[in-house]
Amino acid sequence: MRIAVIGGGAWGTALAQVAARGGQPVTLWAREPEVVEGVNVNHENRAFLAGVALSPTIRATGDLADLAGHDALLVVAPAQHVRAVLGAAPVGSTPLVLCAKGIETGSRLLVGEVAQQVAPAAPIAVLSGPTFAHEVAAGKPTAVTLACEDEDLRNRLAERIVDPAFRVYGSADVIGAEIGGAVKNVLAIACGVVEGAGLGLNARAALIARGFAEMTRFGLARGGQAETLTGLSGLGDLVLTCSSTNSRNFSLGVGLGQGRSAAALLADRKTVAEGAHTAPVLREAARAASVDMPVVEAVNALLEGVPVRQIVEALLSRPLREEAQ
Ligand SMILES: NC(=O)c1ccc[n+]([C@@H]2O[C@H](COP(=O)([O-])OP(=O)(O)OC[C@H]3O[C@@H](n4cnc5c(N)ncnc54)[C@H](O)[C@@H]3O)[C@@H](O)[C@H]2O)c1
Numbered sequence: 001m002r003i004a005v006i007g008g009g010a011w012g013t014a015l016a017q018v019a020a021r022g023g024q025p026v027t028l029w030a031r032e033p034e035v036v037e038g039v040n041v042n043h044e045n046r047a048f049l050a051g052v053a054l055s056p057t058i059r060a061t062g063d064l065a066d067l068a069g070h071d072a073l074l075v076v077a078p079a080q081h082v083r084a085v086l087g088a089a090p091v092g093s094t095p096l097v098l099c100a101k102g103i104e105t106g107s108r109l110l111v112g113e114v115a116q117q118v119a120p121a122a123p124i125a126v127l128s129g130p131t132f133a134h135e136v137a138a139g140k141p142t143a144v145t146l147a148c149e150d151e152d153l154r155n156r157l158a159e160r161i162v163d164p165a166f167r168v169y170g171s172a173d174v175i176g177a178e179i180g181g182a183v184k185n186v187l188a189i190a191c192g193v194v195e196g197a198g199l200g201l202n203a204r205a206a207l208i209a210r211g212f213a214e215m216t217r218f219g220l221a222r223g224g225q226a227e228t229l230t231g232l233s234g235l236g237d238l239v240l241t242c243s244s245t246n247s248r249n250f251s252l253g254v255g256l257g258q259g260r261s262a263a264a265l266l267a268d269r270k271t272v273a274e275g276a277h278t279a280p281v282l283r284e285a286a287r288a289a290s291v292d293m294p295v296v297e298a299v300n301a302l303l304e305g306v307p308v309r310q311i312v313e314a315l316l317s318r319p320l321r322e323e324a325q
């Protein structure tokens, strides 16, 4: 199976490295000419994954036309750019493995739904889970969910995008896998705020648990399955992203918790903190579906500049309720 990766950020590069293990050829499309040159000449992506020696069988290109003739395309552009990049790529009926985590602003569509609009003939799979790119590229043990309704395609993809340290669990629940990845980024910002404001570990654990309840309510309302939400792409990724400053979303939250403004924190950053883009559209989608998501509401208020203390008071003074509600 000839694999190409669309997106030369940290995650696209790490996935290219997984797909290239054992000396298999992989094409990596990157937007930045310096990334293309660095991968081809020095076998390193200094801009987004510095310090990792990449397989020489990864060939980078800046020309989307070079993606033609592959058997599967891994789509790893940030969620807000998937529509434009896929729209310009020669997709046809080539299977797409969606690896971005987010909801498109405006349309309120998950990345897989965007792909279905842009490339209606292409079968869809979603790869998601607790995966810091640097750890995957370094060959540290990692497990992911690969969701695809077509069992035969799912198995063929799982056999190809694998190595001894990268373990793939199959699922047919594409929507559930996507919702976990999109929602956890927003919740990780909240956990970072707790860290930045020094609110303590009890508060962080409470946020993870209550945030997971929100993820579950939203996921079930959108047709996802409970087993997927408690799995790697849901709870697994939530726990990872809510526990480490290696997460860009968590780190953004730390800055907010320290009293810095979202505008200052997001200005000029080269790497993506998907939760900042997903938060407003997730709030819209939750309100439209009458799903109660107070932590997501709180993250939006924080991004809009409401002080942390006011947000915490509002969350703690909500009417008492049963935990299972
Ligand atoms: N980094 C990780 O550990 C990791 C792990 C799993 C999933 N993801 C997801 O993968 C996706 C990509 O994240 P990343 O970490 O690889 O990116 P990154 O933060 O390392 O790099 C930013 C990427 O955005 C691209 N970009 C910027 N402006 C663009 C535009 N106008 N059009 C198209 N592309 C543009 C850049 O070319 C670059 O590839 C995100 O949805 C992220 O949530 C990341």
Ligand SMILES: O=P(O)(O)OC[C@H](O)CO
Pocket: 101, 129, 130, 131, 132, 133, 185, 188, 237, 240, 241, 246, 247, 248, 249, 250, 272, 273, 274
């Ligand atoms: O750095 P983050 O917050 O984008 O998280 C990266 C991955 O999604 C973790 O699974």
